[in-house]
Amino acid sequence: MNPSHRSGHVAVIGRPNVGKSTLTNALVGAKVSIVSSRPQTTRHRLLGIATFPEGQLLLVDTPGLHRDQGSSTATAMHRWMNRAARGALEGVDAAMLVVRAGKWEESDTFAYEALRHAGVPVVLVVNQVDRLKDKTELLPYLAMVSEGREFAGVHPVSALKRKGLEALVKQLLGLMPEQAAMYPEDEITDKSQRFLAGELVREQLMRQLGEELPYATTVEIERFIVDGPLLRIGAVIWVERDGQKAIVIGKGGERLREIGTRARIQMEQLFAAKVFLETWVRVREGWSDDESALRAFGYHD
Template identity: 85%
Template sequence: MSTSNFRAGHVAVIGRPNVGKSTLTNALVGAKVSIVSNRPQTTRHRLLGIATFPAGQLVLVDTPGLHRDQGKATASAMHRWMNRAARGALEGVDAAMLVVRAGQWDEADGFAYEALRSAGLPVVLVVNQVDRLKDKSALLPYLAQISEGRDFAGVHPISALKRNGLEALVDTLLALMPEQPAIYGEDEITDKSQRFLAGEMVREQLMRQLGKELPYATTVEIERFEVEESAKSGPLLRIGAVIWVERDGQKAIVIGKGGERLREIGAKARQHMERLFGARVFLETWVRVRQGWSDDEAALRAFGYHD
């Protein structure tokens, strides 16, 4: 990789919940490093997605949705943790993408913009899901309205899902990065371990299949992650995942009638793992109860939610 005029730096991916931040991160990286569902708060951890191009490298800091602080009296420990993770993404980055949903701008979007400007960061406005706008003629007036009185380093209407508009966005972001060699190797796509990603793949299926029934009451702990090498068939990953819930009734929902729901969650998670890891996966899953874990700071630390 030539380092002549090469640019590299960190970009925070910020926005209110469920505007497509993780879908955008995955699209730019070219691989699934951040889980996606249509439920808010799917992303809980700060995660780096590494996108390398001929002209430079973008280290994308994907974050939980940014909320106004609710105060300790009303916010759960999980909610406070996610807000800390989102705000922590602003430390040491070179620029930020403010991701919004096309046709929408509310108080939460304004709050996120002000947080970025207060941090002194160049802000690139990314208007996602333009493909879903029914009235395409409304896009330009909408862009003019939300840009008025705000200092954006660039404004990019895109569709992260369909990968439309990404090339121009990358050009704008790279221009904001310092000239320096790549921070990570060309073949690296995230800072997270396979063990962490395996847990996220299971949690993604929980959010997708049970998001309406158990939106935030589950988390996943990887108890076992072993690699067995075989000259004939390649590596086999043996993974043991514990799904934690807060009540016995929730355990029954996750398992499903005759264990059917748990098998479906495991089967789909395993398929995603095999595609991401490029290896065969043997996945075992269990469901256990720990009452009130999402509002217990000690439990959160035990389950990997570290500042």
């Protein structure tokens, strides 16, 4: 083993919709975590494996932290996502607190406090700096968010445009223990193709129906068959009411076909294979607030 080679786990933490998954994908160099403009798109704790000549970063992408954990009004789904986000801090070597450039909200403070008590170095990643209209606002903002808070480093980046990532990677690797890589360099995630297929269908649901059905849908892969060079995949989209089923299907089935087509294209790019995808929509009332239903759909602690 190269004595200077470093490898370790990095939790990616922040409030919803600050670009945690986009950052994870950019560092890995491939799409392992789905992305949409809707908060809480990420529901599962997911490992993105970013391999560099100097070392390997195991990025633990998480749902966004929010304050309604344990609240009587929080659904089982929201409680699950908070558990997944907090569980990401167990056994990591460092953490990234991802915030949106120019904004610091109460939820950011909540996320910082969770990290402060985790006892690991925290690197502040100020994402979406490309969206700042007035670039002179950046330095005062960085000074403001750093005051009274302890960070191992502060990195303004644009995950979408892959700007500022080189310095971030260098510092993160410096925080990792000296040890061999934990995964082969050609692996990019610990999740199966079956899991990723379901996520890619759900990504299209969030992108096209997020405002209408923000949390009412989930996806179950009923069939995943390798047939020579072809992947035959059957996906069930679960909703909570008949009216939601009609929204997902759309007039004459047009919306469901569009969701399936876009998801299939993403699968073919990720899996480097031809995909035959079938989709169905079924109703299970109240699944998002039913612990047993969540377990059946793959939401395991």
